Amino acid sequence: MPTDLRTTNFLGFDLVNATYAQVAAELDRLSREDRLSLVVTPNVDHFVMLRGNESSSETTQRFDRAYQSATLRLCDSRVLQGLAWLRGVQLNVITGSDLTEMLFRGGWLDGRKVALVGGDESMLADLRARFPEVDLSQHIPPMGVLDNEPAIARIEEFLKGGDWHYILFAIGAPRSEIIAHRLMAVEGVRGVAFCIGASIEFLLGRKARAPKWMQAARLEWAFRLATEPRRLWRRYLLSGPKIIAIVREWQRS
Template sequence: MTVTDLPHDVLRPPPTRSEFLGMPFDRVTFVDVLAAMSARRSDQPLRYVVTPNVDHVVKLSRERKLAFIYDDAWLCLCDSKPIWAMSRYLRGDFGHVTGSDLTARMFGSVLRPGDEVALVAGSEEIAKGMANRYPDLRFRIHVPPAGIAANRDALKACVDFLAAQQSRFAFIAIGAPQSEFIAHTWSRRPGATGTALCVGASLEFMLGLKQRAPQWMRGLGLEWLHRLLSEPRRLWRRYVLAVVPLAGLVVTDIRRSITQRV
């Protein structure tokens, strides 16, 4: 069964879902996801999409209390090429759908002129850039203050903003896990409609504010290395400190698989 076979008002996760490295992932293709997005309307019950990468997986392993925001997502898509590659040998092939590619295709072929789009952006530069680049879309934009992860009032203001819109799609791009937390909280509001996507740095790549890895590096699963070399001061600690926990999760998953087979 593909995601396009699923009723759009189903609350439970799709039957394509299984766990790998402690994170639930859906076995769906990029084509399936685009078809599902194209079919979504602004008046349907709210569903949200998350695209976890290595950083998300490691954070979740350290804070299992965050599991609900991934478990309750309509789609939980594997953004990481290394995780996807490991899954092929350990658990069978998960779909590999990066948030950056999905966001680009959403704006390139799914969104239609006149669509109302809600956007929670990390900066005024992103907000203005998106409005200028896509003048045929009706943007409703909210830029929360810095340090939102520790600011409950600011997080609530984001949810209130989104709940007040009637958008077909909403893009939440203020980092993890705050973007996912906002989407989840909004999805529990009575009468919430539309589709929310937690898209990380995707808008910055689209606008050229950050340079994405060349295609050959993406094909080899080295996009993380390109990002590290592009922003070493900001990212070195995140990537270096993720190596040991990720290795531990892989070992645990291998042991679990062996135990299940015995």
């Protein structure tokens, strides 16, 4: 599905090169169409999965197909931006967390039907209390949903015929992207499927964002590692550095 936003190719994918306001306006346009659009937010972890040693696995191949079919790919990483710049490629960063906050706080979702797939039971109540103008509903899939066909079918039933404007997937990568991509072929599912990671947790203050100076210095990963070391050490210390070799190989080819 084409977009009028300017894009730049990096690591084999066309990434949107626009401002937050331009992206929000494009999402608003897409949300009014009678089909499902898919918005993904590539970061270092995603590209390591897509282009690293694990790229031959069935799950990664499904992840790649989702990325290939995405309507918009937004660069979610200042580290990626820096690596691209070193190779003469200019990328604008549009983080999923900042864009999600902009959509909620900027009134872009006011009066719109928004489905949240993921989170916990208290999350919906907290969102409704803070953003009463947004017509919010929620479906909470079980753990291991990607390998649970009945659970995926329940997501489909929840979303079919709902006349949604936005569907926020908060079940993590690559689950969000793979299931959202599958829904693009399901009749009666419409709106913008936006894979948002932990954006709602940041929006509600359940998790802290890195200070602005750390974000500007491309050190947000270090802040997250310090706050969640047991969960994130493998991603940032073992998997993450593989991106350097991936970028070099892309440049050679």
